[in-house]
Amino acid sequence: MSTVLILAPVIISSWPAIAAAAAGAASALGFTVKQAAQEALQQDKKTHDTIENVELELANSEVLAQSLATDQRIVLTKGSTQIVVERDARGRCKVCASGKGLSKTQLEQTAEQFTQKLTQCFIYDKVMRELKSKSFQVVNEEVMQDESIRIHVRRWVD
Amino acid sequence: MAQHDVEITISRTGDVKVHVKGAQGKACLEYAKWLTKVIGKVKDQQMTSEFYEPEVKARIDLHQDLRVKDDET
Numbered sequence: 001m002s003t004v005l006i007l008a009p010v011i012i013s014s015w016p017a018i019a020a021a022a023a024g025a026a027s028a029l030g031f032t033v034k035q036a037a038q039e040a041l042q043q044d045k046k047t048h049d050t051i052e053n054v055e056l057e058l059a060n061s062e063v064l065a066q067s068l069a070t071d072q073r074i075v076l077t078k079g080s081t082q083i084v085v086e087r088d089a090r091g092r093c094k095v096c097a098s099g100k101g102l103s104k105t106q107l108e109q110t111a112e113q114f115t116q117k118l119t120q121c122f123i124y125d126k127v128m129r130e131l132k133s134k135s136f137q138v139v140n141e142e143v144m145q146d147e148s149i150r151i152h153v154r155r156w157v158d
Numbered sequence: 159m160a161q162h163d164v165e166i167t168i169s170r171t172g173d174v175k176v177h178v179k180g181a182q183g184k185a186c187l188e189y190a191k192w193l194t195k196v197i198g199k200v201k202d203q204q205m206t207s208e209f210y211e212p213e214v215k216a217r218i219d220l221h222q223d224l225r226v227k228d229d230e231t
Contacts, residue, residue, distance in 0.1 A: 002186040003205050005176040010198035060198065119172030123197060127166060127174075130196045136164070147170040156159045157185075 009123050011061040011093060015072045018063055018093055021122035022074050022085045028117055031076035031083060053098035054107040056115055063087040076114075081107075083114055124149055164189065173201070 011018065023033055063072065073086040081099035088094045095118070097111040128151070131138070136153040143149055162185070165177040174197050178189045186205075194200055 002178045002181050003190055003203065005174075005178075005190055005193065005200060006202040007174040007176065007194060007197045008199045008201050009172045009174060116171045120168050120170060123168050123172055123174060126196060127168070127193075131164075134192075139163070144167075149168045151166045151168075153164050153166070155162045155164075157162055158159055 009060065009119050011058055011119065011122055012064065013062075013122070013126075014064045015087060017125070018085070018118075018122065019072075019074050021118050021125060022076070024121035024125070025114055025117035026076045026083075028121070029078070029114060031078040031081075031114075034075040034077050034082075052102060052104055052107055053096060054104060054111050056095045056097070056108075056111040057088070058093040058095065058115055058119065061093040062091050063093050064091075081110060083111070085118070120149065124151075127151070162189070164193075166193075174198070 025031075026033060073084060076083040076085070079099075080101060081097065084096045084098075086094055086096070095111050095115050097107045097114070099107060099110075102110075131151075131153050134155070136155045138151065139154050140152040141150070160180060162181045163179040165175075165179070167175040167177075169175070176190070176193050176197075178186050181189055190203065
């Protein structure tokens with residue numbers, strides 16, 4: 001054995017990569033991507049006063065601005081729960097959970113769970129892409145009982 | 159040829175544990191540096207006994223591969 005590193009993830013990427021991770025997290029947690037994002041948001045604004053909502057900012061995140069980029073927002077739904085992932089004015093990635101009949105605590109838990117899954121999906125995609133670019137071969141890959149993902153890769157060096 | 163193994167565990171919260179095996183000294187540090195750049199910030203790092211063993215080769219050059227690829231394209 002040589003070295004063991006513990007790393008805290010930093011999410012700095014363009015919107016498409018973050019949106020892909022959000023879609024992956026949504027799929028894993030049973031959310032579906034709502035196509036009519038604008039419509040959903042307008043509807044949400046109308047009923048904003050009656051529905052509880054919670055906002056969470058992804059720590060160490062930055063969505064890189066793209067020229068003329070629009071629609072940097074993804075709306076996900078599961079039953080009465082709605083999650084909106086978007087780039088805020090400061091360029092940070094923000095997750096907002098809302099839902100009828102749900103308490104603030106429940107929404108905080110939902111937003112937290114989604115944020116963690118989004119981070120895991122983002123890091124997985126990025127790590128796999130980098131490993132492949134450096135000619136690593138995947139020996140084994142598994143999802144553990146605690147929902148962590150373990151990847152074992154190998155590389156031969158002259 | 160030397161076999162370098164890397165075990166990466168992405169926790170449910172997104173924290174990442176990286177275990178580099180089979181690479182010694184500078185080679186090990188090259189991997190650590192590269193993966194830190196890819197993933198994020200170092201929270202903790204522990205060197206194990208293999209790190210201090212004499213190196214068979216001075217360095218595995220991750221950049222060298224990239225240059226070869228660039229030349230090919």
